[in-house]
Amino acid sequence: MLKSFADRQHITYPLLSDPDSKVIRDYGILNETSKPGTSSYGIPYPGVYVVDAQGRVESKYFEDDYKDRVSTADILARQFRAPLNAAPGAAETKHLLITTAASNDIARPGLRIALSLDIELKPGMHVYAPGVQGYIPIDWRLDEGGPAAKRQSFDYPPSEMLRLEAIGETVPVYQGHIQIRREITFGQEAVLKPLVAATGEVIVKGSFRYQACDDRKCYVPEAVPLLWRFKYEGLDRQRAPSEFQRKPN
Amino acid sequence: MAKRPLIEVAIWTLLIAASHGQIIKTGPDAGQQVPDFSARDQEGRNQTLKSIMGPKGAMLVFFRSADW
Numbered sequence: 001m002l003k004s005f006a007d008r009q010h011i012t013y014p015l016l017s018d019p020d021s022k023v024i025r026d027y028g029i030l031n032e033t034s035k036p037g038t039s040s041y042g043i044p045y046p047g048v049y050v051v052d053a054q055g056r057v058e059s060k061y062f063e064d065d066y067k068d069r070v071s072t073a074d075i076l077a078r079q080f081r082a083p084l085n086a087a088p089g090a091a092e093t094k095h096l097l098i099t100t101a102a103s104n105d106i107a108r109p110g111l112r113i114a115l116s117l118d119i120e121l122k123p124g125m126h127v128y129a130p131g132v133q134g135y136i137p138i139d140w141r142l143d144e145g146g147p148a149a150k151r152q153s154f155d156y157p158p159s160e161m162l163r164l165e166a167i168g169e170t171v172p173v174y175q176g177h178i179q180i181r182r183e184i185t186f187g188q189e190a191v192l193k194p195l196v197a198a199t200g201e202v203i204v205k206g207s208f209r210y211q212a213c214d215d216r217k218c219y220v221p222e223a224v225p226l227l228w229r230f231k232y233e234g235l236d237r238q239r240a241p242s243e244f245q246r247k248p249n
Numbered sequence: 250m251a252k253r254p255l256i257e258v259a260i261w262t263l264l265i266a267a268s269h270g271q272i273i274k275t276g277p278d279a280g281q282q283v284p285d286f287s288a289r290d291q292e293g294r295n296q297t298l299k300s301i302m303g304p305k306g307a308m309l310v311f312f313r314s315a316d317w
Contacts, residue, residue: 002291005315016288026284027276045273049309062275
């Protein structure tokens with residue numbers, strides 16, 4: 001069964017069989033909500049461990065919802081700060097340039113991925129960091145009711161304190177270049193499939209709101225629409241050849 | 250008395266987890282050693298934690314099945 005699955009999915013790394021769920025039990029991740037005698041008995045809580053060469057856990061990635069899966073590209077982004085190159089997009093305003101990207105270019109039900117926003121402030125411009133008083137801070141929103149069914153919480157990067165001599169204030173700002181990353185989990189099939197466009201695309205929509213100022217004046221607050229385009233890929237429902245299929249015992 | 254808030258947090262955590270119908274187990278924590286194993290791969294070869302280990306470590310992925 002593993003051989004046929006590995007061939008079909010072009011998997012070249014070792015794919016291991018745990019027929020009696022012994023390893024799953026040793027790791028303490030047997031899903032006990034699946035009862036003995038049912039076809040799903042013996043399944044683990046799905047997840048990923050990153051271990052060092054001595055076998056010590058460096059980090060682990062498990063999802064609260066058993067139908068969700070973290071993508072490998074997202075793990076590389078979180079663990080190793082790998083650059084995000086998929087689903088690229090760009091926008092420009094009078095004050096800044098925005099480049100958008102994602103860890104993956106496909107959208108699959110329950111897949112957890114990373115999105116990024118690179119902001120390049122034009123010379124002399126600054127925008128305000130969250131927590132600022134009296135100004136509008138930057139705000140990266142993602143539309144509700146869209147493909148991004150779960151929008152994980154995230155941190156804005158550290159800001160710098162800027163002294164505004166003209167008005168005698170010191171405020172938290174961003175200047176130059178900043179990158180913000182966050183994660184989303186696509187909705188399950190029932191949510192995601194109806195959102196697939198005729199082109200086969202799934203589009204995550206959002207906006208970037210900010211108020212830009214230079215050393216002379218502040219400009220009208222803006223909201224820049226943002227788009228991430230993904231190719232929809234349904235769940236792989238192909239079964240193993242019948243001679244390999246697990247028989248209920 | 251000092252311990253009570255902790256207990257309440259624990260109970261609330263349990264209640265929240267229960268209300269979502271999920272208390273998932275995630276096995277060894279960061280810094281802990283993972284158990285060794287011995288299992289067959291797709292080519293019929295026996296593999297252990299040591300045999301699959303790369304120079305910098307490894308990624309262990311647990312999933313449900315290669316079939317339904």
